[in-house]
Amino acid sequence: MTRTLRTEQVVVLALENSVAFELGLPHRFLTADALRPTDGGPRPYEVLMCTVDDGPITTSAGYQVLPTHPHEALRTADTVVIVGTPWHSVMETGALAQPIRDALALVPTGARWVSICTGAFVLAALGLLDGRRATTHWAHADAFRRCFPDIELDADVLFIDHGDVLTSAGNAAGIDLLLHLVRRDHGVEVANRVARGAVVAPWRDGGQAQFIDRPVPAVGEGGTASTREWALRHLEEDLSLARLAQHAGMSVRTFTRRFREETGQTAGEWITGRRVEHARHLLEKTDWPVDRVAAASGFGTAAAFRTQFRTGVGISPSAYRRGYLTPA
Template sequence: MSLHRVVVLLVGPVVAYDAVIPSQVLGLASGTDGRPLYDVRLASVGGQAVSTVHGYDLGSHGDQRLIDDADLVIVPGTHHPGIRREGHLPDDLRSALARRLPAARLASICTGAFVLAAAGILDGRAATTHWNFAGDFRRLFPKVALDPRVLYVDDGDVCTSAGLSAGIDLCLHLIRSEHGAQVANHVARHLVVPPWRDGGQAQFIDIPLPEKSGQSTSDVRAWASTHLAERITLQNLAGRARMSVRTFNRRFRAETGMTPGAWLTQQRTRAAQRMLETTDLSIEEVAVRAGFGTAASLRTHLRRSAGVSPATYRGTFRTAN
């Protein structure tokens, strides 16, 4: 298995947290032989240390020539005034990005999307950035189909993510896409973070926190996640939580940002994906064990979530492994 060469292009003042996410996440991924799957390098124009928004400088491994043979170039968040306020990309940065190989992927974390947009790379594409800067982004880059609600957007050869921890989600997504769920899950366990948050999940939940009554839906959710193959109704879940349906539904939405039905479908879809990735069970059996009942129902939900059929999804991850 070939080593993926990743270059993190630092644009000062850089958000240091964003800048080290690829090294922390991708750097932990290893194959069955224990060998690393990614070689992550930090680069800057001219190879000099780059100032951070936190008052210290961040060193680099080299200059823009590191991009020449990179498989993936990631741009972390930046407070560069010309880019963030005017949408103007300096010529040296434009030239640096132009050095990438035709087959190389591009990605951004948080306001790194401003850099890609200023280069014209995101014109006509779906993308995201931190919700707090969506207004400025739309003003500067009206040609980009911005969706500030989601955690990350995978648009094939270009991926963008929201702020801070969404960069971790994106990197785990990249590992999952390229090397399968088992490798990504191993990295997530080491980082003590959720192994997978769907890219379409909301960046934030603008609803009140649940009342401090001592009651929670967490135990019921834990039970449901291990009984997905069974018929589960809202009344059944509320009864287990010893709440009325109305109270349970309100509290469930406050704690998860989703309706019980949407959450259950999400869990079943993820369970089906894990089985498709890691087992040889037939698609019909996967559908039954995940709680969808029929292969047709599984196909409908997986197409809605991942955009592909179960067979295509399985083939993609088998090829990646």
């Protein structure tokens, strides 16, 4: 994870039949007013859109869009975004037409690749997901596995980040992934401002599992939402499964089942994720020593905190702080 010190060029390649909603997401979330530097410095991202032949494409909504730049912009891309293309031929054959391959071959080594929804099929066809875990919209999971049986597909999550290659689930999960990019590049507070400006949640709990052919239980029907809200206010305390179940007024077995139904995660996974997010905020906004951050986030020992933080974020707490904590 590195903080962008210059304007990063994000190039969206619009393929024929691209999902119209998803085409607009990178510009909406990566050029938001909340990202405008207060010191007059360069914006963190510039979003360009191109097509394979530099001509218009027809979106999934039936209308045409024009590229903002020629496809040669791919030569200088820092990040390339591929959005969903429902019923594109790559979803049936697992192969890309040569013009698409030629265009994407222009992307420089070291660029970051991002897919939204079925854009993961394109990344897989390029070989970028070989030996990696990936995700796509759950409704197209079977087709993905047929086309790419050697790629580990996890259709229960909202997005997966390998650093240089990131995949996300359908439509709104693209928002989750773009906010994650901002959070990773520029910190929790900046990502939260972008989310507030768009009136979306800065972080959605769970994964696609909560959306797959079953209703989400309402809070009034014995749900766990009130307990999750309570847990967020008590992250520094012991939040054992038994204590959470007691707060919810359920048996441990019932609470465990309902929690996974509503969030797509176990209670332990959810609590750890929220503690890591809280720790990121403390590392960014305070000069507290690691021991104090660990205690305030509920990790107990500094050793446990370092292990969980590195697992969740990819770097150590001290390296994270060096990247984001501005000296007084």
